[in-house]
Amino acid sequence: MTRSLPLGSGVVEILRGISFAVQRHEFVGLMGPSGSGKSTLLGVIAGLDRPSSGHVLVDGTDITTMPESRLAAVRNAKIGMVFQAYNLIPTLSAQENVEVPLYAGQHPGSPAARAREMLELVGLGHRAAHRPNQLSGGEQQRVAIARALATNPAIVIADEPTGNLDAQNGENILDLMAALRERMGSTFLIATHDTHVARRAQRILTIVDGLLADGSSPPPPPLAPGP
Numbered sequence: 694m695t696r697s698l699p700l701g702s703g704v705v706e707i708l709r710g711i712s713f714a715v716q717r718h719e720f721v722g723l724m725g726p727s728g729s730g731k732s733t734l735l736g737v738i739a740g741l742d743r744p745s746s747g748h749v750l751v752d753g754t755d756i757t758t759m760p761e762s763r764l765a766a767v768r769n770a771k772i773g774m775v776f777q778a779y780n781l782i783p784t785l786s787a788q789e790n791v792e793v794p795l796y797a798g799q800h801p802g803s804p805a806a807r808a809r810e811m812l813e814l815v816g817l818g819h820r821a822a823h824r825p826n827q828l829s830g831g832e833q834q835r836v837a838i839a840r841a842l843a844t845n846p847a848i849v850i851a852d853e854p855t856g857n858l859d860a861q862n863g864e865n866i867l868d869l870m871a872a873l874r875e876r877m878g879s880t881f882l883i884a885t886h887d888t889h890v891a892r893r894a895q896r897i898l899t900i901v902d903g904l905l906a907d908g909s910s911p912p913p914p915p916l917a918p919g920p
């Protein structure tokens with residue numbers, strides 16, 4: 694998969710040929726220097742941006758050629774996102790923030806009960822009525838994780854989720870994601886500078902200058918025997 698953007702009279706290739714697969718229930722870290730293309734890659738995988746060539750399959754569905762109207766529904770059903778800056782809606786309570794994706798799509802059960810359950814799971818049942826500005830950074834990120842997982846997505850994509858947190862709170866967030874993966878069977882792809890991620894991830898993909906470094910990708914499947 695590639696992603697280029699026009700720059701002046703030419704184009705700049707940000708992702709220059711990337712291919713990998715994440716297995717269900719995997720915990721994969723995406724590491725690489727600033728400007729290497731991590732956020733661009735996550736945006737393409739999440740369907741927020743389109744590749745210039747190639748395809749992205751999420752849970753078997755090719756999202757690359759899908760019209761925006763259908764893509765929004767697929768994103769809601771299959772993808773949970775966590776951002777460095779939490780990206781909660783400031784006027785809504787923690788409870789309401791977690792309910793948002795549940796009301797936006799078709800999900801079993803009551804959004805209120807599910808949101809409540811998710812807040813309990815991330816240890817914030819007692820903060821359900823608080824708005825984001827009444828919560829610490831670590832607590833806001835816990836709400837964002839509860840929101841991302843509430844829909845039971847095929848994959849949770851996190852872009853520098855510990856980037857705005859101090860070391861201890863960052864560790865706590867990584868512990869939480871690892872614990873939720875165990876408990877809920879979720880799949881995580883986490884872009885980060887945080888070397889602590891390496892301890893929890895089952896696999897680290899290293900991106901440098903828009904390309905995965907050697908050893909990041911699994912070896913290609915053997916060629917089928919000829920006739």
Ligand SMILES: Nc1ncnc2c1ncn2[C@@H]1O[C@H](COP(=O)(O)OP(=O)(O)O)[C@@H](O)[C@H]1O
Nearest residue numbers: 698705707725726727728729730731732733734
């Ligand atoms: N919208 C854009 N227009 C032009 N260049 C961009 C745009 N978005 C990202 N880039 C460039 O693409 C490269 C990769 O950026 P990014 O994916 O944000 O890297 P990372 O998340 O690893 O820090 C950088 O050189 C950045 O300047």
Ligand SMILES: [Mg+2]
Nearest residue numbers: 731732733852
């Ligand atoms: Mg980035």
